[in-house]
Amino acid sequence: MQTPETATPRTSASQGAGRQGLGALTLAAIGVVYGDIGTSPLYTVKEIFAPHTGVPLDAPHLIGAVSTIFWALMLVVTLKYVILILRADNHGEGGGLALTALAARAVEDRPALRRGLLLLGVFGATLFYGDSLITPAISVLGAMEGLEVLTPALKPYVVPASVAILIGLFLVQRFGTAVVGRFFGPIIVLWFSVLGGVGLWHIAQQPAILAALNPLHAWDFLSARGWHMFVAVGAIVLALTGAEALYADMGHFGRKPIQIAWTTLVLPGLALNYLGQGALLMGDPSAIQNPFYRLFPEAWLLPALVLATMAAIIASQAVISGAYSLTKQAMQMGFLPRMRVHYTSAREMGQIYMPGVNWALLAGVLAVVLFFGSSSALASAYGIAVTLTMMITTMLTYFVVREGWRMPAPVALGATAFFLFIDALLVAGCAIKFMDGGWFPLTLGLVLFVLMSTWRRGRELVMASIRREGVSLQEFIDQLDPRSVNRAERTAIYAVADPQTVPQALLHNLKHNQVLHARNVILTVRFQDVPWVPMDRRVVVHALGRGFWRVEVNYGFMNTPDVPKALELTASHGLAVSLFESSFFLSRETVVPSPGGGMARWREKLFATMSQNAGGVVEFFRLPSNAVVELGTRVSI
Structure with a gap:
């Protein structure tokens, strides 16, 4: 769900403590x-x-x-x-x-x-x-x-x-x-x-x-x-x-x-x-x-x-x-x-x-x-x-x-x-x-640089794999016959990295439970390359038809993510989301290194290990843990 994107800056607001006096600051x-x-x-x-x-x-x-x-x-x-x-x-x-x-x-x-x-x-x-x-x-x-x-x-x-x-x-x-x-x-x-x-x-x-x-x-x-x-x-x-x-x-x-x-x-x-x-x-x-x-x-x-x-x-x-x-x-x-x-x-x-x-x-x-x-x-x-x-x-x-x-x-x-x-x-x-100790911080920096650049490149490859193997969301909605599927009278919120493809968790839900929720929110969180995104530009809502909405939540890299709080803002965009009647469906990706990928084999294995040990989405985005369903999916890079 976390996908950094380049964007035109949306705010010039500084979050400095303007209320405090100059002397105190x-x-x-x-x-x-x-x-x-x-x-x-x-x-x-x-x-x-x-x-x-x-x-x-x-x-x-x-x-x-x-x-x-x-x-x-x-x-x-x-x-x-x-x-x-x-x-x-x-x-x-x-x-x-x-x-x-x-x-x-x-x-x-x-x-x-x-x-x-x-x-x-x-x-x-x-x-x-x-x-x-x-x-x-x-x-x-x-x-x-x-x-x-x-x-x-x-x-x-x-x-x-x-x-x-x-x-x-x-x-x-x-x-x-x-x-x-x-x-x-x-x-x-x-x-x-x-x-x-x-x-x-x-x-x-x-x-x-x-x-x-x-x-x-x-x-x-x-x-x-x-x-x-x-x-x-x-x-x-x-x-x-x-x-x-x-x-x-x-x-x-x-x-x-x-x-x-x-x-x-x-x-x-x-x-x-x-x-x-x-x-x-x-x-x-x-x-x-x-x-x-x-x-x-x-x-x-x-x-x-x-x-x-x-x-x-x-x-x-x-x-x-x-x-x-x-x-x-x-x-x-x-x-x-x-x-x-x-x-x-x-x-x-x-x-x-x-x-x-x-x-x-x-x-x-x-x-x-x-x-x-x-x-x-x-x-x-x-x-x-x-x-x-x-x-x-x-x-x-x-x-x-x-x-x-x-x-x-x-x-x-x-x-x-x-x-x-x-x-x-x-x-x-x-x-x-350098030989008297200067090697230490430089070596540490190089190791961390390898880790950080590997993670960034690995996430790009995962996104490319999802887009390549995924099903177009709009085509899926257009071909959907609402009468042929059981509809649960609740809201399903699918947290995804790519909002253009059908979430794997939704496909699993249809395949194994043979049910589709009455309201389906395809949720993407994006971190822009500005420090702060104000509340009036926090969410973007698109109605896709047949009970589907695409919601984009935007944060700056200094903002603190709080998805439930952000979803409260969708009401002014024509989508009322009640957290008491909603379930969050997450796809937990298992990364599988493959020959001929976009990175060296050892970097793919490193990325797979980092991905396996990454912190959970639930705590990071402050999702209500009693309303979260996680489903696994394998992604080859």
Whole structure:
């Protein structure tokens, strides 16, 4: 019943919380959007001057490194994301899949290019899952390493404490984030205020670090290192992780609150802290063991550790929630099979919990913590997935700007080339860490890409098989003699993927029960490539004659499917459906791989396994379980 289709956008309505004040939205955005990038100071500077980078720990290189971080934040985060990318909204929504749908719609008259952009966007989305594993691990490990600063005797407890915190974090996911979310904003506001305050204190003691605001020092730092520049860039990238969250969470808060939060609090807090760490190391190079925690006087270490741990948990929560939302969007765009979705808030449909995704993430995060064991080791794995996602975002945005917005070619090409150059530099800096752990998120992304592309292609083959072997619905109705069939005085609702052919469940009903219902609704659910479809365009009803109706229910990829509620809308179209007098008939397909099909044999077998284990239609579409009849059918691909 779930069939993604390309469609002209039907609504421009944004589902942002327009009722809330700008201040409340800005506070919420600080808590959710900036947790990831806000924990980067825990480990970034330490990694730039790690022994394997070969960067000398002296004043000129400290100024150059901090200058590079500052201007990376200005060019990549401020200019690219906050000023430019946030304008590429898909009816108010942002994120990789929303941008993919927007780019695909801009080139819908070129099917081959459209398909290529869809696959490119999906690959970018799969890389997010690598981030969803590494961010909780590196954030919590980086915070817990403050135990070593308190006393070296606590070093053996860093990993066990991190494991315990992460297990607790994933265990409480099923309760939802509504209650905890109220505290996110104030805590992260305090976090950025402390970052800026303690950084400013050290800057006052070593004002020479302010020379880092001159971009020439960043240029000198990179150009003087030759090809070793890429090693340093691979560490500097750590300061940019979380930039994609600015765009991904736009639908929750809107563009303006995210921009205000960045310019008024987040950017100043981060910049001052990085400058402060540079100032600290100019006066005390021995602090390189953990420059973040050494910013604090000894009496402040324990409160700083507690605050950093809370910030790390919030950063982890942001990517975990993002993984749920991304998975739901991928399902509704037809790239993943149905999975169980629990809605944890009666008021906020975006607050969801997906048990399968949650436990898979927990297993992955724990494996990452135990395998790598420290934030320094994880830093080698961190970055390549994020930078590739940034590059894919730049490429997709070109098609939105040029084809969708009709901007002049020189402007679109010039801006794209500039940001692609920066993205390529960042990717190259991370690529040299491939054998040291960078392979992990890339391999995970490739595996997920194979799964998602196989599912999409498999569903296309199933649809083609149904159309090829099916009976035309209209011909069936025209040839039907109502007097020759027993009619049950109820409504039968047949959920189908292809509304042009007779549902297999209806044929089984006729063959085995020799009965046809008085009213037969051929129901198709379609997910459009826009985030939201309003209620006044939710259903389309066509009367086919002789007791048959075709009903199409439309959702955006951010809508929450609720078929019974949608069927209530058919009354205004001349079809009154009483759920108390209706039965839902579903065809459960058993996929049979066959030689000479449209996919490699191993992919057909993979798709058959995924299809067999896909979640049920009943829960996904909120059908009344006591009114559902499932009938099996075999489909060869």
